[in-house]
Amino acid sequence: xxxxxxxxxxxxxxxxxxxxxxxxxxxxxxxxxxxxxxxxxxxxxxxxxxxxxxxxxxxxxxxxxxxxxxxxxxxxxxxxxxxxxxxxxxxxxxxxxxxxxxxxxxxxxxxxxxxxxxxxxxxxxxxxxxxxxxxxxxxxxxxxxxxxxxxxxxxxxxxxxxxxxxxxxxxxxxxxxxxxxxxxxxxxxxxxxxxxxxxxxxxxxxxxxxxxxxxxxxxxxxxxxxxxxxxxxxxxxxxxxxxxxxxxxxxxxxxxxxxxxxxxxxxxxxxxxxxxxxxxxxxxxxxxxxxxxxxxxxxxxxxxxxxxxxxxxxxxxxxxxxxxxxxxxxxxxxxxxxxxxxxxxxxxxxxxxxxxxxxxxxxxxxxxxxxxxxxxxxxxxxxxxxxxxxxxxxxxxxxxxxxxxxxxxxxxxxxxxxxxxxxxxxxxxxxxxxxxxxxxxxxxxxxxxxxxxxxxxxxxxxxxxxxxxxxxxxxxxxxxxxxxxxxxxxxxxxxxxxxxxxxxxxxxxxxxxxxxxxxxxxxxxxxxxxxxxxxxxxxxxxxxxxxxxxxxxxxxxxxxxxxxxxxxxxxxxx
Amino acid sequence: xxxxxxxxxxxxxxxxxxxxxxxxxxxxxxxxxxxxxxxxxxxxxxxxxxxxxxxxxxxxxxxxxxxxxxxxxxxxxxxxxxxxxxxxxxxxxxxxxxxxxxxxxxxxxxxxxxxxxxxxxxxxxxxxxxxxxxxxxxxxxxxxxxxxxxxxxxxxxxxxxxxxxxxxxxxxxxxxxxxxxxxxxxxxxxxxxxxxxxxxxxxxxxxxxxxxxxxxxxxxxxxxxxxxxxxxxxxxxxxxxxxxxxxxxxxxxxxxxxxxxxxxxxxxxxxxx
Numbered sequence: 001x002x003x004x005x006x007x008x009x010x011x012x013x014x015x016x017x018x019x020x021x022x023x024x025x026x027x028x029x030x031x032x033x034x035x036x037x038x039x040x041x042x043x044x045x046x047x048x049x050x051x052x053x054x055x056x057x058x059x060x061x062x063x064x065x066x067x068x069x070x071x072x073x074x075x076x077x078x079x080x081x082x083x084x085x086x087x088x089x090x091x092x093x094x095x096x097x098x099x100x101x102x103x104x105x106x107x108x109x110x111x112x113x114x115x116x117x118x119x120x121x122x123x124x125x126x127x128x129x130x131x132x133x134x135x136x137x138x139x140x141x142x143x144x145x146x147x148x149x150x151x152x153x154x155x156x157x158x159x160x161x162x163x164x165x166x167x168x169x170x171x172x173x174x175x176x177x178x179x180x181x182x183x184x185x186x187x188x189x190x191x192x193x194x195x196x197x198x199x200x201x202x203x204x205x206x207x208x209x210x211x212x213x214x215x216x217x218x219x220x221x222x223x224x225x226x227x228x229x230x231x232x233x234x235x236x237x238x239x240x241x242x243x244x245x246x247x248x249x250x251x252x253x254x255x256x257x258x259x260x261x262x263x264x265x266x267x268x269x270x271x272x273x274x275x276x277x278x279x280x281x282x283x284x285x286x287x288x289x290x291x292x293x294x295x296x297x298x299x300x301x302x303x304x305x306x307x308x309x310x311x312x313x314x315x316x317x318x319x320x321x322x323x324x325x326x327x328x329x330x331x332x333x334x335x336x337x338x339x340x341x342x343x344x345x346x347x348x349x350x351x352x353x354x355x356x357x358x359x360x361x362x363x364x365x366x367x368x369x370x371x372x373x374x375x376x377x378x379x380x381x382x383x384x385x386x387x388x389x390x391x392x393x394x395x396x397x398x399x400x401x402x403x404x405x406x407x408x409x410x411x412x413x414x415x416x417x418x419x420x421x422x423x424x425x426x427x428x429x430x431x432x433x434x435x436x437x438x439x440x441x442x443x444x445x446x447x448x449x450x451x452x453x454x455x456x457x458x459x460x461x462x463x464x465x466x467x468x469x470x471x472x473x474x475x476x477x478x479x480x481x482x483x484x485x486x487x488x489x490x491x492x493x494x495x496x497x498x499x500x501x502x503x504x505x506x507x508x509x510x511x512x513x514x515x516x517x518x519x520x521x522x523x524x525x526x527x528x529x530x531x532x533x534x535x536x537x538x539x540x541x542x543x544x545x546x547x548x549x550x551x552x553x554x555x556x557x558x559x560x561x562x563x564x565x566x567x568x569x570x571x572x573x574x
Numbered sequence: 575x576x577x578x579x580x581x582x583x584x585x586x587x588x589x590x591x592x593x594x595x596x597x598x599x600x601x602x603x604x605x606x607x608x609x610x611x612x613x614x615x616x617x618x619x620x621x622x623x624x625x626x627x628x629x630x631x632x633x634x635x636x637x638x639x640x641x642x643x644x645x646x647x648x649x650x651x652x653x654x655x656x657x658x659x660x661x662x663x664x665x666x667x668x669x670x671x672x673x674x675x676x677x678x679x680x681x682x683x684x685x686x687x688x689x690x691x692x693x694x695x696x697x698x699x700x701x702x703x704x705x706x707x708x709x710x711x712x713x714x715x716x717x718x719x720x721x722x723x724x725x726x727x728x729x730x731x732x733x734x735x736x737x738x739x740x741x742x743x744x745x746x747x748x749x750x751x752x753x754x755x756x757x758x759x760x761x762x763x764x765x766x767x768x769x770x771x772x773x774x775x776x777x778x779x780x781x782x783x784x785x786x787x788x789x790x791x792x793x794x795x796x797x798x799x800x801x802x803x804x805x806x807x808x809x810x811x812x813x814x815x816x817x818x819x820x821x822x823x824x825x826x827x828x829x830x831x832x833x834x835x836x837x838x839x840x841x842x843x844x845x846x847x
Contacts, residue, residue, distance in 0.1 A: 002782055006770050006828040010762070016675050016835055017758055027673050029741040031590050032834055035673025036716075036733060037583065038666040039704055039833040041575055041657070043714045047707075047780060055658025057643075077710045077787070077823065103658070104712045131659050169822075196815065198823050199710075223791070224816060225798030 044104050048074050052099040052130075059129055061096060062470070064261045065089055069096040071259060078106075078199030079222045081178070083207045083260040083569075087505070089470060090203045091122065094174050095130045097201060098148075102132065107171035107199065109147050110134075113192075114176040116152035120413075122176070123150045140164065153180070157191040169196045178202035181221060182214035192221055207258060208564055212238050215568065219257055227253055244567050251570045260569045271446075272475040273468055275502040277492065278372070280364050280483045286325075289356045290486055293321040293328060296349055301531045315527045319385070322488040323452040325360045326388035332357065365481055366396045369449060372479060373402055373429060379445035381423075382431045383463045384452050390431050393451070403427040409434035443471040449479045453492055455523045457501055461509055464502070478502055487530050490539050494526075498547035508557050515553045522546075575657040581641040584655060584662075587611075587669050597650075601642035604650055607634045614668035615661065676836035678741035679749065692748045695839035697723040699761045700732050702833040703769060709784030709826040716833065717772075719765045723754035728768050736838060751839050773828055781826035788824035792817065 019025040027035075044051065050070055053061070061069075064084075072080045072093075078101070082090050094112075101107035112134065114122050119136050126134040126148070135142065137151035143164035153175070156165050173195055175181065181189045181202065200222055208215045216233050219226050227233045239245040282290060297314045313331070320327035332353055373380050384390050390406055397404040405419050405427045423430040424444055448467055454460055468476045480502070482492045495501045506512070513522060525546060533539040575583070585603060588595055591611045597604035607615065612634035613622055625632050638652030639661075646652060655662050679695060703717040720732035729735065745751070756764075799805060799813040 002778055002785070004774055004778060004781055004826065004828055006773060007830065008766050009831055012674070012832045012835070013759060013762060019675050020677070020758065020837070025675065026743065027676050027834075028743050029676060029678050030586075031669070031673035032676045032678075032836060033673070033737065034583075034586055034590060035670045035834050036702055036718075038669040038673075039702070039716060041583075041666055043704075043716060044706075044712055045714070047711045047713045052658075055656075057654070057656050057659070074711070079823075105706065106708070106710075106712050133660055193812065194815070196819065198819060223794070224812070225794040229798055 050100060051103045052096050055103060056096075056099065056130060059471075061092055062089065065093050065096060068093045068259050068261070069100060072097050072201070073100060076257060076259075078172070079201075079257065081202045081204065081207055081218055081222065081258040083204055083258055085260070085262050086205045087465075087469075088261050088263070090205075091125055091176075092129070094176075094201050094203060095126055095132070098126070098172060098174070099130045099132060101172060101199065109168065109170050110149070110172040110174070111156075111165065111168075111170045111195070111197075112148075112150040112174040112176070113153040113156055114150060116154060118176065119150050119152055126150070137161075143168065153188065153191075157187055162191070166194055166196075170198070172199040172201070173197040174201045174203065176203045178204040178218065179206050179209060179214070182209065182217055184217045184220070189217060189221065207260075208568060212244060215254070219254075222257055226257055247567055251568060254568055255570070258569070260565075262565065270468065270470075270505075271472050273464070273503055274475055274477050275496065276477065276479045277496065278368060278479050278481050279489075280368055280481055282364055282483060282485075283360075283362060285356075285359045285361070286364060287485075289325065289328070289353075289360050290321050290483075292353050292356045293317055294487075296353060298531060299349070311527065311531075314531070315523075318487060318530060319452065319455070322483050322486050323384060323386050324363055324365065324389040324392055325357060326392045327386040328353075329357055330386075330388045363392070363396075365451060365483070366393060368481065369393060369451060370396060370400050370402070372449065373397065374400070376447050378428075378447060379423070380429050380447040380449060381442055381445050381467060382429060382449040382451050384431065384433060385454060386452070387433055389451065390433050393431050397429055397431075402429055404429035404431055406430075407432040407434065441469065441471075442467045443469060443473070446472065446474040447477045447479070449481065451481055453480065453482075453488060453495065455491055455526050457495060457499070457506075457509060457522070458513060460495060460501055461505070465505075468505075485536075487539070490530075490536070490543060491526065493540070494543045494547060498543065499550050506554070508554075508561060512550065512554045512557050515557065516550055577641050577656065580655060580657055580662060583669075584639055584641075584665060587665055591668075591672065596636070597647075599647070601645045602638055602640045602647050602650070602652055604636070604638045604647075604652075606636050609634050610672070611668065614671065615664050670833060674832075674834050676741075676743075676834070677839075678743060678836060679745050679751075679839045680841045681740035681742050681746070682841050683740075692750055694842050695745075695749060695751045696842050697751060697754045698838045698840055699723055699758060699765070699835070700736070700838050701762070701765050701835045702733065704831045704833050705769075705773070706829045706831075707780060707826075708829055709781065710787070710823050711780070711784075717769055719769065720838070721761050721765055723756055723761055724752060726756065726764060728765065741838070745839070752842075769830070784824050784826040788820060791820050791824065795820070 015025070050066065050073075052069070053066065065088075068082065068084075072078065072082070078097075082093055084090050084093070098107065098110060112122055112126075123134050123136040126132040132148060134148040134150050135146045137143065137149045137155070140160050142149065143161065151161070155161055173192075175192060180186075181192055183189060202218060202222065204218075207218055216227055216230065228236060237244050237246055237250045244250055297318050300314055301311065313335075317328065317331050320331055332350065335350055369382065382393060384393065387408065390408070394404045394406055403426060405422045407416065407419050407423075407430055411419065419430070423442075430442075430445075445467055448464060450460070450463065454463075464476070464478060480492050480496065482489045500506070516522060526543075529539055529542045529546070533542060581600075581603070585595075585598070588603065588605050588611070592608045593611050594606040594608075595603060596606060609632050612618075615637075616635055622632075624630070638647065638650045639655045640646050640652040641655060643654050646654075653661060655665075698720050700718065700720045703719070705715045705717050707713050707715075716733075718731055718733035720729045720735070721727070795813065795816055799809055805813070
């Protein structure tokens with residue numbers, strides 16, 4: 001007969017005997033009853049319910065996120081690879097699973113390893129969304145002091161931290177960006193393999209990037225033997241490095257440890273994006289300044305100043321002149337100062353530019369921004385790349401009685417939170433120079449003005465992604481300011497018309513860019529095109545060629561991904 | 575637990591912990607915590623250590639607990655309390671900490687006053703066990719068991735039997751308690767043995783399934799790391815580690831903890847209803 005081990009704790013008995021003996025320390029009947037009621041509130045009544053849903057406040061997990069939680073806990077027994085595509089909320093899923101285990105008393109000690117840039121974001125998300133008392137690991141003494149720790153993998157695997165981690169036992173280990181564990185010969189893999197863990201979640205959007213062995217290695221971290229021994233895996237499933245055989249059986253094995261929701265599977269309900277290109281016509285003075293700067297940049301570039309660094313600062317100038325006079329002024333001033341240090345006279349070219357700059361008294365873009373914002377009876381976020389532009393814009397908006405707050409990467413955490421709150425509760429407009437980084441979630445706002453346009457598509461997508469994301473209830477309006485007859489107009493034409501960056505999310509954009517940028521970054525290519533073309537016509541032709549290359553890479557990436565999805569995860573999941 | 579239950583629990587907690595309630599509304603309670611409650615709820619051991627070391631006048635904190643997030647008080651800064659938030663978990667823990675042991679006497683109301691002769695009470699030990707069935711999953715039950723310290727008779731769901739009676743901390747006039755025939759630790763042993771027997775003969779499918787999963791996983795591990803000379807030092811260690819993790823994850827067992835325990839002196843008349 002099956003014998004069930006039962007553990008009793010009797011440490012309380014001596015206390016009660018002491019109470020009887022000395023006739024002290026008694027509680028009373030009401031408190032006794034309240035204690036029992038408190039315990040009743042902590043009872044987990046069934047093995048397979050999901051309790052965390054009743055114990056979170058302020059947001060509602062999506063259908064597929066709840067399904068993942070249930071599947072990981074009740075079918076995969078707490079060891080799983082969460083491989084949803086980007087943007088489906090793997091963090092939420094991991095948070096729900098952690099919360100559920102904490103409520104059930106199955107997890108007390110947990111370690112969450114993430115890239116160092118995400119440590120704070122994870123900590124805040126767990127604290128705020130899930131009320132999980134996680135702390136960000138900063139000092140070595142913290143390892144033993146706290147139960148739930150978020151740390152960077154790079155820190156954790158190095159001494160003195162390594163020893164603390166390997167001497168602990170974690171009820172749950174979560175590793176974000178787990179594709180860094182695809183190689184069994186790396187320190188990362190060996191470290192994670194050595195950590196003592198009861199449950200384990202590996203989060204990655206790309207469980208297989210290149211070779212099938214990567215998947216084998218990930219699964220081996222969770223459950224060595226799940227896919228057989230390596231030799232057996234190779235003979236059973238691997239046709240060649242990138243090609244599988246016995247695909248159905250392989251899919252079946254994989255589905256026991258890996259969950260992948262794809263965008264079309266998920267019930268995301270993302271709203272529409274409506275793109276408006278706003279042509280801006282420069283005043284004659286602005287036009288003179290633009291031509292002046294362009295001429296200056298081209299001549300500098302052709303006169304041998306072709307090294308990367310000066311090329312970059314020239315590029316900045318070229319981009320700034322499409323943003324605002326103030327932004328140009330800032331850079332010119334620096335150029336001017338650099339001249340002074342070398343005891344040179346200020347060059348006649350720079351002096352000429354300063355002269356042109358002085359004549360510019362108005363900004364067509366700012367006027368348009370004010371005009372558009374006045375028509376919108378709602379919150380608006382304005383993105384610019386330049387701080388000088390940001391300040392100028394805020395001044396101009398305030399003069400018109402429009403409340404606007406700034407947001408910069410340089411603000412400390414408190415100030416960022418404060419600005420975010422002001423924007424949500426009081427101000428109509430936020431003018432931001434940064435879209436990346438943590439904590440900018442602007443679902444309450446549905447109008448974006450791209451006051452100037454980054455030349456890097458990732459940064460553009462990041463901007464839009466702040467607003468057009470899970471939880472956005474309205475269609476999102478995107479206003480792209482495009483200065484007629486300038487390089488800006490050409491770049492927007494490329495991003496908008498040719499690579500369709502704005503209407504919808506380009507899946508795998510990062511991977512496509514990586515492939516496209518194998519020789520030089522897209523920004524550099526664009527800069528060369530801008531600086532070395534004879535005329536606007538030639539620029540357009542070269543941008544056209546570039547966009548063809550983009551689409552070629554995009555097709556490749558999409559095809560590879562589809563093949564992998566078919567092969568490893570089947571056509572439908574969950 | 576819905577918000578109303580959370581609120582009523584909090585209110586009773588504050589009352590029993592002798593916290594002064596300054597303002598009470600359906601949406602919130604504003605209170606001056608007692609020293610004990612401050613220590614349990616506010617995580618500031620350094621402050622309390624400092625106060626006690628230096629012999630200072632203790633100054634427990636004022637708190638505003640909000641139960642209706644839509645309608646917070648206009649003039650008070652407070653904290654939203656709900657089932658699942660850390661503050662309420664602390665409240666639940668603190669309530670259990672302060673209701674551990676009682677010795678109480680059944681209140682038979684006016685009956686005792688008018689009676690001419692003294693009447694006996696029979697002694698019972700009551701234990702409320704928090705019983706957790708644990709493998710890679712978990713569920714809990716509360717077992718409330720009472721044992722007659724004179725006869726050794728055991729009754730289940732004792733909490734139901736005693737909850738509608740009033741229990742006094744002091745023995746009323748004209749009452750006396752009869753002697754127990756067993757020691758407390760003997761009685762605890764009896765209850766533990768009884769519970770073990772009941773659980774062992776209860777629903778065990780979950781445990782057998784977990785044991786089966788464990789054996790399957792161990793077998794899979796043996797296939798991956800076959801016990802032969804080909805295993806490297808490192809692989810042997812990996813295998814041992816993994817074995818340990820599997821047992822940790824799946825091994826089915828029952829863990830119990832004490833919620834609270836009490837000596838209950840019951841009116842002899844009601845002994846065997």
